[in-house]
Amino acid sequence: DIQMTQSPSSLSASVGDRVTITCRASQSIGNFLNWYQLRPGKAPRVLIYAAASLHSGVPSKFSGSGSGTEFTLTISSLQPEDFGTYFCQQSFSAPYSFGRGTKLELQ
Amino acid sequence: QVQLQESGPRLVKPSETLSLTCNVSGGSITGGTNYWSWIRQPPGKELEWIGYISYAGSTNYNPSLKSRVAISADPSKKQFSLQLNAVTTADTAIYYCAVQLRYFGPWGPGTLVTVSS
Numbered sequence: 001d002i003q004m005t006q007s008p009s010s011l012s013a014s015v016g017d018r019v020t021i022t023c024r025a026s027q028s029i030g031n032f033l034n035w036y037q038l039r040p041g042k043a044p045r046v047l048i049y050a051a052a053s054l055h056s057g058v059p060s061k062f063s064g065s066g067s068g069t070e071f072t073l074t075i076s077s078l079q080p081e082d083f084g085t086y087f088c089q090q091s092f093s094a095p096y097s098f099g100r101g102t103k104l105e106l107q
Numbered sequence: 108q109v110q111l112q113e114s115g116p117r118l119v120k121p122s123e124t125l126s127l128t129c130n131v132s133g134g135s136i137t138g139g140t141n142y143w144s145w146i147r148q149p150p151g152k153e154l155e156w157i158g159y160i161s162y163a164g165s166t167n168y169n170p171s172l173k174s175r176v177a178i179s180a181d182p183s184k185k186q187f188s189l190q191l192n193a194v195t196t197a198d199t200a201i202y203y204c205a206v207q208l209r210y211f212g213p214w215g216p217g218t219l220v221t222v223s224s
Contacts (some may be wrong), residue, residue, distance in 0.1 A: 001170075034210040044203065046212035055212065087154060091209050095169040098154040 001027050002031035002090050010055035012107040017052030017107045021102045023071045023088035035064055035073045039102070048073060057080075080106070109134035109137055109141075111204050111215035119198075119222050125191040128214060129204030136182045137162050142207040143187045145178060146214075147200040152223075159207050194222045 003014050003026040023033065031051035046055045048064035051071055061076045074106045075082055083106050088099040116126035129143070136143060145157040158168035160178045169174050172191070180187040191198060203212045205214040 024169040032209070036211070040215075043214040043216045044211075045214070046210045049210040055210075074136075091156070091212070094156075094167055094173070096156040096207075098156075 001095055002029065002097055004007055004097050004099040005091055006087055006088055006102055008102060009100060010105065012088060012105050013078055014107045015078055015080065018074065019078065019104065020075045021073045021075075021086055021088075023066075023073070023099050024093075025069045025071075025090055029090045029092035031067050032065065033064075033071045034089045034091060035062075036087045036089065037059045037082075037084055038087065039081075044087075052075045075104075078104075109206055109213055111213060112199070113202060113204050113215045115218065115219040115220070117218065119194055119219060119220060120224055121195055121222055122193055125194050125198060125208045125220055125222070126206075127189045127202055127218065127220070129188070131185045131187070136180050136185060136187060140208075143180065144179075144205050144207040144211060145189045145203055146211065148203075148217075149197070149200040156193075158187065170212050188203070196222050198222050 005024045007022050033051045035048040036044045037039050047062045063074045066088045085101045085103045087101045110132045112130045119125045140160040142161050144159040148154045159180050159182050160166050173193045179188045201217040201219050203217045205211040
């Protein structure tokens with residue numbers, strides 16, 4: 001099974017900041033990497049798929065990069081609605097696995 | 108736009124069967140090439156993919172749960188369902204249904220199922 005290691009596990013930031021979250025796969029997964037946002041009381045939503053493709057309706061302040069085993073999610077110009085938990089997930093092979101999440105909190 | 112909503116008992120006793128249904132609106136379970144998945148998140152832990160049923164009715168399960176899980180679909184009711192047998196307190200989690208393509212989305216809002224006597 002492919003293990004996904006995400007860092008940091010938590011992050012404090014202020015409105016207007018730019019933050020970066022990292023995800024590492026235990027083996028090469030090409031660009032089969034997706035990023036999700038989870039906010040309390042709301043359904044999770046996909047932000048980035050195929051490592052760098054912005055999902056429909058997602059603001060361009062979200063961006064993804066990487067391939068193989070190292071991936072990053074960058075969020076620029078943080079707004080209050082961006083605070084929540086972010087997960088990476090590999091779709092290279094079953095069982096499809098997630099990172100442990102990064103909780104982004106308002107400083 | 109496809110929308111999903113989970114439903115089912117919120118409290119299940121240890122050793123019994125957890126049963127949840129996902130109601131699909133805005134799309135057909137057998138149309139297109141979608142896969143219909145269940146995912147869960149135990150308290151304080153990462154998300155775990157449980158398995159999927161395809162538009163053609165084939166299934167694929169996480170090996171960690173394969174001996175206890177079954178996913179089925181009723182296209183006439185636009186529903187797909189999860190059954191998890193012989194539950195323990197470790198199965199307490201928020202359970203989500205989701206469309207699976209190369210990524211998961213859209214998702215239902217999730218439902219917390221507690222396993223307790």
